Each structure stands twice: as C-alpha cells, then as structure tokens.
C-alpha cells in the first residue's frame with residue numbers, strides 16, 4: 266500500500282494544525298504510524314488520497330450507522346442546503362428531530378439541541394447542578410464524556426478522594442467537584458454516597474462504555490445507581506452519545522429498563538453532521554433558559570443541515586427495525602470469526618460486544634472496568650492494527666476504542682475482515 270500523498274498532506278497539516286489533526290486520536294498516537302488522509306466515503310468503505318480502499322469500522326467514531334453518504338441523507342441535505350445553511354432562528358426541522366427522539370426514548374420529555382457530545386454533557390452537568398443546587402458530580406473511571414473541565418478528571422489516589430485533572434489547564438478548584446468512581450463497583454459507589462450523597466448533584470455514566478474498549482455496565486450496577494441517586498435526590502445522567510440509537514432504536518437505557526433523569530446524545534442523532542443534545546424530564550428541563558434560569562445557548566444549535574441529517578437517519582432506523590436485527594447478526598458473525606481465529610492461532614484475547622459495538626482486547630482477563638481493560642497488551646494491538654490497515658481494514662487506531670458496524674456492511678466484507686484478522690493475528694504472535 267502506498268501512502269505518499271497522505272504523508273505529504275500530514276506534513277503540511279502539521280505546520281498549521283497542532284499535530285496535524287483536529288482531534289488527537291486521528292493522529293494515530295498509540296499505533297505509531299502516520300494516518301491516511303481520507304478523500305471520500307461511500308457505504309461501508311472509505312478511500313484515501315493515495316487511492317487505497319478500506320472497509321471502515323470507525324464510521325466517523327459512531328455516527329454513521331447507515332454508512333457513508335447514504336443516498337437519502339445526502340439528497341435531503343441538498344434540498345435543505347438550497348434554502349440556506351443557518352438562520353439562528355427557529356425552524357420546524359428542530360421540532361421534527363426533537364419529537365422523534367422524545368418518542369423513541371420515553372425518559373426524554375423535552376430536549377435541547379447543541380453542537381457536540383461535549384457540549385451536551387457539559388450542559389447536562391450545569392442543569393443537574395442548577396436543578397439540585399449542589400456541586401459534586403460523580404463519573405466513572407474509563408468513561409469519556411467529552412473534554413469539558415468537570416469531566417476530564419481522573420480518579421485521585423484513594424478510593425474516596427476527589428479527582429485530579431486529566432489535562433493541564435483544568436483548575437483544581439473545578440476538579441475538586443468531580444469524584445471519579447470505579448465502574449461496575451456497587452460497594453465503591455455506595456461508599457461515595459454514604460460520605461458525600463447529600464452534596465452530589467448527579468452521576469453521569471456511559472451505560473455501555475465505548476471509551477475503554479467496549480465495557481457494558483451490569484444490570485445490577487445500573488439498577489443500584491438509579492436507586493441510590495433517587496434516595497439522595499441526585500440526578501442520574503445517562504450518556505448515550507455513543508450508545509444512543511446504536512445499540513437499539515430506544516437506546517441503551519431500554520436494554521437496562523432504566524429511567525434516567527437526563528440523557529445526553531450526539532453522534533447518530535446528527536447523522537454525520539455536528540450535533541449533540543441533552544434531554545430529560547419536563548420538570549427538570551423547564552429550568553433551562555429561556556423558560557428557566559439555567560443558562561445555555563448556541564449560535565449554530567439546531568442547525569438546519571444537522572437537524573436534517575439526524576432526522577432522516579433516525580426516520581430510516583425507525584421505519585426499518587430489521588436494521589438492528591441485521592446489525593446484531595453481522596456483528597455476531599464478525600465476533601465469532603475473530604474468536605475462532607484467536608483460538609486457532611493461540612492469541613490471548615477477550616471479546617466484549619453489545620450489538621454493533623465490539624472490542625477485541627489483547628488480554629485473557631475478563632474486562633469489566635478500567636483496570637481490567639488496562640491489562641491489554643497494547644504493543645500487540647499496534648502490530649494488529651497496522652496489519653489490518655495494510656489489508657484494507659480500517660479500525661479505530663487504539664485498543665481502547667470500539668469497532669462499529671453499519672447497516673451497509675455486507676457479509677462478504679465481514680468474511681474478508683475475518684480473513685484479514687487471521688493474517689494479522691499471525692503477525693502478532
């Protein structure tokens with residue numbers, strides 16, 4: 266495979282953009298190779314500037330559940346674009362998408378559109394804090410909710426200590442209001458509530474974490490969170506930026522049968538355009554400006570193009586429920602093929618999958634939280650990743666990201682991926 270043009274473009278980009286990229290993971294920092302520059306995408310495939318073709322399992326990091334350049338999405342976008350790209354004034358497009366989300370997710374009675382997942386979770390925290398008049402937020406180790414100050418916090422040294430910033434530039438004064446707890450640890454979260462419960466505004470969780478590989482919360486853990494937050498008058502915020510409309514049309518909360526106070530969305534609800542949203546009970550949402558006094562705003566929020574791509578995507582998903590059945594079938598086929606290969610070759614691996622979110626961890630440990638995920642052999646992953654890329658399989662360039670399937674991946678492509686996986690694993694050992 267030739268990467269000459271990509272390499273030249275990367276060098277040029279690095280002169281003007283920090284690291285040559287507008288989001289760090291795109292620079293492939295954990296696999297030590299230069300990223301291909303992408304020219305276009307169609308269906309399940311992307312094509313780079315050197316003419317290489319890849320079966321894409323990143324899907325723009327989750328949004329493209331219908332694949333690249335879906336004809337209905339593109340056609341609707343062209344129609345709307347002809348009318349203008351932004352007005353900063355209300356349109357019916359916003360109500361259409363909001364209504365669709367509210368109908369699909371019963372816990373969401375009202376919703377506010379923003380421009381990214383980061384904005385959604387950041388605004389959800391302000392709402393939780395403003396509503397409860399408390400400051401402390403609890404999050405979980407290995408969960409990612411975007412890069413806002415309150416959420417880019419890792420665990421302190423003791424089990425009950427307050428968080429420490431994950432990045433320079435986050436004031437300790439903000440970090441002190443975030444507690445980072447252990448995922449799937451009922452005793453841990455109970456201890457935190459015993460000690461700080463009456464000051465906790467909300468708990469935010471990825472119900473199926475896709476940011477330490479794929480690690481689902483247990484049903485017991487989710488039930489416990491719902492119970493304990495209610496007991497202490499704290500809000501439960503389920504971050505469905507990644508899982509929303511990915512694992513089910515009714516989102517991850519329907520799989521757990523959990524009724525959260527606030528839900529955050531992003532990715533799929535924007536159909537590949539920049540969108541986020543947060544929604545929840547009317548009683549809580551009515552505190553947001555202009556009907557309430559908790560302020561939040563956005564120049565491009567509810568942008569007509571983004572609303573259109575999201576609406577058409579959700580409408581297609583709603584009208585074609587078989588898509589989720591097929592996604593399950595194809596994802597299972599991919600997982601089974603990978604599992605068989607690891608057994609044949611003798612590679613130690615653990616698989617976690619929920620619907621079309623899959624992760625192969627290079628560890629023999631069961632992966633249930635951040636520390637078990639960290640037992641993965643990332644050097645093996647780096648070799649694996651490069652070998653897959655060379656065979657035209659585009660995976661997320663990190664052990665701790667999800668593999669996403671789309672509605673348009675074919676069984677032939679999955680078979681090809683399983684064969685590529687076999688050859689790549691042989692190189693790993």
Ligand code: PLP
Pocket residue numbers: 326381382383384386409410411412471475476504505506507531532541
């Ligand atoms: N929440 C979750 C669960 C995510 O996976 C992400 C991004 O991957 C975010 C929030 C942040 O979204 P964005 O990158 O759109 O700001």
